Amino acid sequence: MARRGLGMDVLTAARQRVARLFTDFPCMYVSFSGGKDSGVLLELAANEARRRGRRLGVLIVDLEAQYQLTEDYIRLMLKRHEDVLDVYWVALPINLRNAVSSFEPQWTCWEPGKEDAWVRPRPAEAIGEADYFDFYEYGMEFEDFVPKFGDWYSRQHGGKMTACLVGIRTQESLNRYRTIASRRKQRHDNLPWTTMISARVFNAYPIYDWRVEDIWTYNGREHVPYNAVYDRMHQAGLTLHQMRLCQPYGDDQKRGLWLYQLIEPHTWGMVAARVQGAEFGARTAREIGNVSGRIKVTKPDSITWEQFAQNLLASMPPETAEHFRVKIAVFIRWHQKNNGYTDGVIPDEGPMDKKTPSWKRIVKMLLSYDYWCKEFAMAPPKNKNSYEAYRKRMEIRKQEWGFRGTV
Incomplete structure (x- = not known):
């Protein structure tokens, strides 16, 4: 979808979008992280709520490991707009990625029994009771919690249509641009900056077309606090x-x-x-070579890239190694079916582009510890249960495809 101008500045457009949402949806809440984008969006939405005499929900999913300055800014914004806000500051045990260790590929924020190790004390006003939400399960994934909160919030308001305002901007990444531009998603009233999440909940992205410079221009001109x-x-x-x-x-x-x-x-x-x-x-973090697999990778002259990959897998904990073996098997199988590698043998070395398979690309993925293999255009599972089912299914398919032993 080609970009085209709307004949107005982005602030005017965002204010019109927020106003449209308040007109169309009886229930609204903002997903607020304490960052610059969600901070601007909260300011715009709170001002519109005040103008209309409406209440505005705020969802803060506190992931524990964050700057104290971020918590200070969150408190400042909640105080600034306390007259119109209904706050849900969530500090529950949620599973998150740990990409700096193959021995602990996930960690659980606010994990009970580890209070002495928490990065910050749990905020006194935060929701920490496991039974507060009827949908919550201990250690559920962040990506699973957020949409279920939307349905819960709608039910708390009699099942009314609900809009969740999300501060993403297409300038930040291609995936965020696709979120807006996709023609396959269901939208509210065909508005491209909305996405249907469930029968009663839509995500809305009123500042999707802002540049980062627009964020700071708004904060400066409007004298709005920021983190x-x-x-x-x-x-x-x-x-x-x-x-x-x-x-x-x-x-x-x-x-x-x-x-x-x-x-x-x-x-x-x-x-x-x-x-x-x-x-x-x-x-x-700033290494470009074999420590983190960024940009450039090298190997000893005495071994092939495939042997190097096998050595890396052998050095990992068994569960982590098996996770990557499944991903590698899917990667090779895809190229068998689509790029003519019918015997299952891929080149040891080749161009480092996304069209050409090679064991060197696999080594780069392993060194960078790309756990969900985004380098291979794979996506993380929606939740823990779906991942377990996926692993069992793929173990059977690996054998059907002839992938045994080390891969």
């Missing part, structure tokens, strides 16, 4: 486009682990101790 952690990131040398807030141990997010040491040294000590591999991950 002071961005000032620290600027002082650390990051550009506007590099400044991101998210849980620190994820596949992409681990590259920003080193920032904790500069921005909040007192928080860094707890972040480093919270999960296996965090300190090592921070040290190697």
